Amino acid sequence: MEILAFSILLLPLLSSLVTLFFLRKHGNVAALLSVATAGGILVFASYLIFSNGGEDFAWDANWLTLSNWELRFGFLIDGPARLLLFVVAFVGLLIHIFSLGYMEDDTAKSRYFGGLSIFMFSMLGITLADNLIMIFVFWELVGFSSYLLISHYFTTEEAANASKKAFIVNRIGDFGFLIGIVLTYWIFGTVNLKELSDLASFDPSLTSTALCLALACGFIGKSAQFPLHVWLPDAMAGPTPVSALIHAATMVAAGIYLLVRIDFLFTDQALSLLGLAGSGMGLYAGFCALVQRDIKKILAYSTLSQLGYMTAAFGLGMPGIAMFHLMTHAFFKALMFLGSGSVIHACHHEQDIFNYGGLRKKMPITALTFLIGVLAISGVNFLSGYFSKDAILLGAYNSNMPVFVLLYAGAILTALYMFRLYFITFEGEARGKYAKQAHESASLMTAPLIILALLSVIGGYHGLYPFSLIGSSLSDLELVAKMPNHLWMIVLGTFAWVSGCIAAKLLYSKVDQLDPLETKAPAFYRLCSSKLYFDEVYAVYVKRVQDPWARFLEVLELLFVSGLMVRGSAGLAALFALLAKTFYVGRIHAYAFWFILGTLGFLAYASGLFGN
Amino acid sequence: METITPHHFVGLGGVLFAIGFLGVVIRRNLLLVLMSLELMLNGVNVALVAFSRTSLNLDGSLFVFFIMTVAASEVAVGLALLVALYKKRASVFSEDMSLLSN
Amino acid sequence: MNIVDLLFYFFATLTVGGAVLMVFSKHPVPAALFMITSLVGVAALFVLLEAFFLAILQVLVYAGAVMVLFLFIIMLLDVGPEGGKASRIKVVSGLAGSVAAGLLVILVLNFVLQTGFESNRQIWPAIDESSMVTGQNLVFSTAVKNFGFGLFTKYMLPLQVSGFLLLAAMVGVIILSKKSVAEES
Numbered sequence: 001m002e003i004l005a006f007s008i009l010l011l012p013l014l015s016s017l018v019t020l021f022f023l024r025k026h027g028n029v030a031a032l033l034s035v036a037t038a039g040g041i042l043v044f045a046s047y048l049i050f051s052n053g054g055e056d057f058a059w060d061a062n063w064l065t066l067s068n069w070e071l072r073f074g075f076l077i078d079g080p081a082r083l084l085l086f087v088v089a090f091v092g093l094l095i096h097i098f099s100l101g102y103m104e105d106d107t108a109k110s111r112y113f114g115g116l117s118i119f120m121f122s123m124l125g126i127t128l129a130d131n132l133i134m135i136f137v138f139w140e141l142v143g144f145s146s147y148l149l150i151s152h153y154f155t156t157e158e159a160a161n162a163s164k165k166a167f168i169v170n171r172i173g174d175f176g177f178l179i180g181i182v183l184t185y186w187i188f189g190t191v192n193l194k195e196l197s198d199l200a201s202f203d204p205s206l207t208s209t210a211l212c213l214a215l216a217c218g219f220i221g222k223s224a225q226f227p228l229h230v231w232l233p234d235a236m237a238g239p240t241p242v243s244a245l246i247h248a249a250t251m252v253a254a255g256i257y258l259l260v261r262i263d264f265l266f267t268d269q270a271l272s273l274l275g276l277a278g279s280g281m282g283l284y285a286g287f288c289a290l291v292q293r294d295i296k297k298i299l300a301y302s303t304l305s306q307l308g309y310m311t312a313a314f315g316l317g318m319p320g321i322a323m324f325h326l327m328t329h330a331f332f333k334a335l336m337f338l339g340s341g342s343v344i345h346a347c348h349h350e351q352d353i354f355n356y357g358g359l360r361k362k363m364p365i366t367a368l369t370f371l372i373g374v375l376a377i378s379g380v381n382f383l384s385g386y387f388s389k390d391a392i393l394l395g396a397y398n399s400n401m402p403v404f405v406l407l408y409a410g411a412i413l414t415a416l417y418m419f420r421l422y423f424i425t426f427e428g429e430a431r432g433k434y435a436k437q438a439h440e441s442a443s444l445m446t447a448p449l450i451i452l453a454l455l456s457v458i459g460g461y462h463g464l465y466p467f468s469l470i471g472s473s474l475s476d477l478e479l480v481a482k483m484p485n486h487l488w489m490i491v492l493g494t495f496a497w498v499s500g501c502i503a504a505k506l507l508y509s510k511v512d513q514l515d516p517l518e519t520k521a522p523a524f525y526r527l528c529s530s531k532l533y534f535d536e537v538y539a540v541y542v543k544r545v546q547d548p549w550a551r552f553l554e555v556l557e558l559l560f561v562s563g564l565m566v567r568g569s570a571g572l573a574a575l576f577a578l579l580a581k582t583f584y585v586g587r588i589h590a591y592a593f594w595f596i597l598g599t600l601g602f603l604a605y606a607s608g609l610f611g612n
Numbered sequence: 613m614e615t616i617t618p619h620h621f622v623g624l625g626g627v628l629f630a631i632g633f634l635g636v637v638i639r640r641n642l643l644l645v646l647m648s649l650e651l652m653l654n655g656v657n658v659a660l661v662a663f664s665r666t667s668l669n670l671d672g673s674l675f676v677f678f679i680m681t682v683a684a685s686e687v688a689v690g691l692a693l694l695v696a697l698y699k700k701r702a703s704v705f706s707e708d709m710s711l712l713s714n
Numbered sequence: 715m716n717i718v719d720l721l722f723y724f725f726a727t728l729t730v731g732g733a734v735l736m737v738f739s740k741h742p743v744p745a746a747l748f749m750i751t752s753l754v755g756v757a758a759l760f761v762l763l764e765a766f767f768l769a770i771l772q773v774l775v776y777a778g779a780v781m782v783l784f785l786f787i788i789m790l791l792d793v794g795p796e797g798g799k800a801s802r803i804k805v806v807s808g809l810a811g812s813v814a815a816g817l818l819v820i821l822v823l824n825f826v827l828q829t830g831f832e833s834n835r836q837i838w839p840a841i842d843e844s845s846m847v848t849g850q851n852l853v854f855s856t857a858v859k860n861f862g863f864g865l866f867t868k869y870m871l872p873l874q875v876s877g878f879l880l881l882a883a884m885v886g887v888i889i890l891s892k893k894s895v896a897e898e899s
Contacts, residue, residue: 629818637810682768
């Protein structure tokens with residue numbers, strides 16, 4: 001088994017290394033290698049998931065020993081790990097295949113596909129890791145590969161800045177995560193997840209709110225939750241398949257996965273805080289998405305909102321539901337991102353939805369699959385999103401009313417902005433000149449769309465999944481199934497998406513270059529497009545507080561470290577050298593003379609001239 | 613007048629050593645520098661034998677034997693170096709061997 | 715003043731005089747000859763100290779082999795007297811050297827006069843063969859046999875090392891001479 005896990009982990013690493021060393025000039029070969037690697041991962045992962053019938057599997061070995069502290073390298077494959085492994089491998093493969101079509105004309109294919117392989121490596125590392133330090137290592141690696149892939153079009157300033165922003169914002173979260181890991185080790189004496197789980201259930205008083213909030217910092221950075229959410233919309237500067245894979249389906253979901261893995265550490269206070277923060281994020285991101293013009297940014301805010309739902313589910317004490325929603329969300333969000341990729345590809349990288357329009361007739365497959373995605377995320381009855389999202393809503397309704405209100409408002413907004421996106425992009429008349437010439441993408445790109453659309457339709461029926469995949473979520477799903485108010489919830493849920501759809505139809509069925517909301521409710525529009533001024537506040541903070549502080553430190557450094565200590569010690573040495581240089585006259589006689597003077601000194605000392 | 617004591621021999625050795633050192637410092641001819649070095653070694657030899665004789669211990673004399681061995685090989689190598697240098701520089705004077713001085 | 719004293723003063727004068735003349739003679743050939751005088755004087759002093767074997771070695775190795783080698787090289791290179799401005803003994807180095815040498819002499823004499831040897835001990839004449847000769851306690855003796863015994867017992871390792879030193883010197887000299895030949899061709 002560990003051989004299998006190792007091959008899953010090392011296959012993409014090998015692929016990226018081969019690409020790095022041998023295939024930099026052979027983009028097509030690198031692309032095929034990367035896709036083949038993704039296929040291999042899926043095969044191995046399936047084998048690993050299904051081979052021992054849902055039994056948990058743990059293995060570890062010594063990695064590093066520092067005196068009496070040792071770092072272990074191991075795999076822990078339990079329910080959530082199997083689920084995420086499946087999502088990463090499966091969606092990853094589809095997105096690799098899609099990339100073949102999408103990146104066909106790109107000049108730096110090998111860099112792109114090498115980056116994808118590194119990402120797969122690090123993401124699988126997070127999935128399989130059995131201790132917090134190993135998770136942290138791979139956590140940083142996904143941050144790195146995300147940086148690499150966001151800045152794929154590094155010649156544009158937008159992409160370069162976005163990659164830096166993503167990296168730096170993630171560092172802030174990771175710092176908290178690191179502190180959390182250190183604290184965990186301090187308190188528990190171990191970072192192994194299994195041992196931690198045993199210890200925490202043995203003595204619940206060991207856990208504390210501060211500890212789990214520090215660990216949750218990692219989640220907040222990676223999953224782009226409040227207040228570190230600012231990087232995700234900007235990260236859309238990367239290629240669209242990357243946005244689908246990293247910034248929708250897998251990497252940002254890794255934050256949720258981390259929470260689920262360490263859920264035994266969380267106290268009730270921390271849970272309720274997370275629940276409130278997550279539902280607030282769901283609503284806030286919905287408002288932001290409502291007024292965006294860039295197709296990918298709408299989807300990015302939608303991702304933020306859905307991540308908020310997962311967080312809320314976790315905060316309500318239903319990690320299984322969070323994982324379940326993670327999976328269905330991976331399906332329909334990857335579907336929509338790839339759909340938007342198909343549209344962007346067809347429209348020569350035009351991303352403003354008001355320049356699209358009428359694409360349904362020109363790109364029927366993309367439009368249909370995208371519509372399925374929209375229906376699924378809006379929670380249309382009996383599609384995948386309905387099951388997972390309404391499970392969260394029902395759980396909230398029965399346990400925490402404020403969270404429910406926020407989430408329910410978010411659900412209406414979700415339907416509204418998603419249908420807005422659909423209506424403006426695919427219905428009506430073509431507005432931009434590229435939209436007029438658009439045509440359906442190649443089958444290499446539509447095939448993943450169709451598969452994902454199928455999964456978005458049926459992915460909500462948990463009975464369809466084998467036990468080894470869904471096992472960890474079953475208990476939470478049953479818990480929700482036994483809750484009261486089911487009928488009421490169906491009515492509410494249906495009302496949410498129907499009202500959202502109708503409002504979108506009324507508002508956006510006939511649009512021109514201008515957002516109708518901008519003319520009808522300018523104040524509201526401005527408030528939403530400002531995104532509550534987070535970026536501006538951060539910019540002011542950096543400029544007013546951080547920059548002067550950095551400058552102050554720089555002065556100190558120049559004065560004391562490089563001035564006094566480095567230059568000073570060098571100067572002292574130079575002074576001695578200057579003195580010693582005078583003895584260096586380049587004639588052998590002089591040296592003999594110094595030598596004998598030294599001897600004389602010894603002799604004088606030996607004969608007691610200096611006093612004994 | 614007192615008879616000769618070991619002090620006389622040691623003193624004589626010191627004087628020989630000093631003269632040899634003077635030669636090393638003031639002479640520019642490397643051949644003579646080498647010879648002066650031999651003189652310094654001889655001064656030490658005299659002192660060593662005197663000590664050895666006085667303390668009735670053969671170790672000092674044996675050391676003189678080893679010093680002679682080292683001196684002989686030193687002279688051989690030194691002279692070979694000198695010849696090689698002479699072939700390159702056509703000089704045995706130390707002023708011409710100061711490439712390293714600034 | 716007995717004959718030993720006379721002989722000592724005579725040979726001491728010979729040695730020091732030869733050394734001084736050697737150091738101050740302009741031409742290398744006379745310098746080498748004065749050096750031989752000095753070395754022979756040292757050999758005679760060895761005889762006075764009853765280190766006969768060393769005296770013979772001194773004459774054979776120094777006055778014989780080494781000085782012949784010197785003379786040979788002087789003549790081979792055809793080194794003339796030091797002349798010209800560049801080769802004149804510089805005032806500074808002469809002064810410094812004299813001061814250092816004078817200090818040296820003063821210090822040695824000071825040392826010699828201050829520290830008392832056990833001068834009242836009867837050491838003359840030396841024993842010529844001793845039954846006290848053992849591996850670790852070598853007693854001064856005129857016999858070459860004792861000398862050899864010391865060399866091959868207590869000083870076995872240094873003897874071997876000095877043999878290697880000679881070998882290394884020989885190889886070095888051969889390499890040095892060969893290299894210069896190769897450069898010329």
